[in-house]
Amino acid sequence: MKKNIAIIMGGYSSEVAxxxxxxxxxxxxIDTSKFNPYCIHILxxxxxxxxxxxxxxxxxxxxxxxxKGNKLTFDCVFNAIHGAPGENGVILAYFDLLGxxxxxxxxxxxxxxxxxxxxxxxxxxxxxPTAISVYLNQGETVDVDTIIKxxxxxxxxxxNNAGSSFGISKAHTKEDIxxxxxxxxxxxxxILIESFLDGKEVSVGVxxxxxxxxxLPITEIVSENDFFDYEAKYxxxxxxxxxxxxxxxxxxKVREVAKKVYTVLNMSxxxxxxxxxxxxxxxxxxxxxxxxxxxxSILPQQAQEAGISLTxxxxxxxxxxxxx
Numbered sequence: 001m002k003k004n005i006a007i008i009m010g011g012y013s014s015e016v017a018x019x020x021x022x023x024x025x026x027x028x029x030i031d032t033s034k035f036n037p038y039c040i041h042i043l044x045x046x047x048x049x050x051x052x053x054x055x056x057x058x059x060x061x062x063x064x065x066x067x068k069g070n071k072l073t074f075d076c077v078f079n080a081i082h083g084a085p086g087e088n089g090v091i092l093a094y095f096d097l098l099g100x101x102x103x104x105x106x107x108x109x110x111x112x113x114x115x116x117x118x119x120x121x122x123x124x125x126x127x128x129p130t131a132i133s134v135y136l137n138q139g140e141t142v143d144v145d146t147i148i149k150x151x152x153x154x155x156x157x158x159x160n161n162a163g164s165s166f167g168i169s170k171a172h173t174k175e176d177i178x179x180x181x182x183x184x185x186x187x188x189x190x191i192l193i194e195s196f197l198d199g200k201e202v203s204v205g206v207x208x209x210x211x212x213x214x215x216l217p218i219t220e221i222v223s224e225n226d227f228f229d230y231e232a233k234y235x236x237x238x239x240x241x242x243x244x245x246x247x248x249x250x251x252x253k254v255r256e257v258a259k260k261v262y263t264v265l266n267m268s269x270x271x272x273x274x275x276x277x278x279x280x281x282x283x284x285x286x287x288x289x290x291x292x293x294x295x296x297s298i299l300p301q302q303a304q305e306a307g308i309s310l311t312x313x314x315x316x317x318x319x320x321x322x323x324x
Contacts, residue, residue: 002036003075005318006049006063008091010041013083014166014187022293023080029310030078035318038065038072042081042091063098076321077102078314079269079290087290088114088161101324103317105268105289113265113287116160116192120284126264128257129283131194135160136181138189144177151195157181159188170196197276197283202244204258205272205291205302209316213262215255216302220244221274242301254282261287269317272299 007030009023010016023039030037039050040058047058049065049072056065065072077095079102085091089110095102104110113119117135124130132151136142147155157180159167167187169180177193184191201223205216222239246254254275261284262271272291275282291299295310303313 002034003318003322004072005030005035005037005076005078006040006074007037007078007080008040008042008086009080010043011081011083011086012042012044015082016043018292019080019082019086019290022082022290022297025294025310026078026080026314029314030318031311031315034315037078038074042085063095063100074100076100076318078318079104080293082288082290082292084161087288101321103269103321105266105271109266109268110289113267113271113289114161116158116286117190119265119287123261123264123284126260128261128264129278129281131156131197131283131285133195134193136191136193138185138191142178142181144174147177147193148174151193154196156194156196157184158192158194159184160190160192161188197278197285199277199279199283200244200246200250201274201276202246202254202282203240203272203274203298204254205270205299206258206262206267207270207303207313207316208268208320210320213259214306215258216299217242217305218244218246218251218254219298219302220246240298240301242298242305250277250280250282253280257282257284269320270299 007023007026009019011019027037027039041048041050048055049067056067058065077100079086087110089107092102092104092107092110096107120130134147134150154170154172157169157171167184169183171177171180181191201221203219203221207214220241224238258273261273270291271287271289273287274285293300300310
């Protein structure tokens with residue numbers, strides 16, 4: 001009997017439109033000979049199953065839907081929500097309480113990796129190279145001179161809990177820092193200020209397939225803009241070269257550290273992390289646990305290079321969840 005799969009998409013953050021696009025690509029590529037997929041929009045204005053432009057409200061007590069006269073329940077949830085409440089683990093804790101399986105890592109791992117500050121704190125204990133950073137909470141006094149003394153110029157100012165490069169600025173001068181902080185605070189009450197790492201940037205996808213941790217082919221990021229911002233990610237202002245132009249030594253190093261990061265953080269499901277090479281050493285930037293899943297997105301590009309179709313990629317995630 002085919003399993004009912006709820007593909008959750010949307011969310012409560014600035015990434016809602018991107019998430020809806022990812023979720024619809026998942027819906028289009030799921031193997032319907034094995035699964036019955038349903039699009040579930042999780043939005044601030046409500047939770048709905050959407051089919052043929054009709055909306056059917058989700059009963060939040062048990063995550064069921066009164067669908068065409070029958071009560072519809074789900075065997076597994078495919079998480080395609082970028083940002084809150086999918087990528088930060090909140091909705092996954094809800095599914096755990098209901099006993100519904102999902103394709104993401106456990107909710108604690110999701111919450112941890114969504115918090116850039118906490119992720120970096122753990123990885124530094126395992127000698128994973130990172131940028132130098134300063135943390136601020138909204139309302140704290142900002143001493144620009146002290147910040148510059150620690151991280152230098154240029155530096156990056158970013159929200160601590162946000163994705164898709166929303167709220168990120170590259171500050172080139174002392175005068176740039178306060179406006180950059182204000183911009184970041186529009187996305188989050190916690191911010192992170194990091195030293196600029198000058199080097200080749202790569203994105204590394206790591207997935208689990210049949211109980212094995214697999215590092216996918218690596219993508220090199222060459223942005224036309226000052227950094228890999230929203231335009232570069234989603235509006236064609238970058239080159240994404242897969243496989244990356246790395247020496248065998250560079251590739252070996254970044255594969256090793258990417259697998260170590262995935263293991264140290266006790267991850268499962270999808271992840272895509274960014275690294276910058278400084279003097280031949282890959283420095284960890286951040287991890288995305290619900291990466292973009294459209295045909296143009298980096299993780300699907302990497303899977304394709306590895307000979308894995310979108311149908312196989314998504315089907316593996318569902319089957320791994322159902323068998324866990």
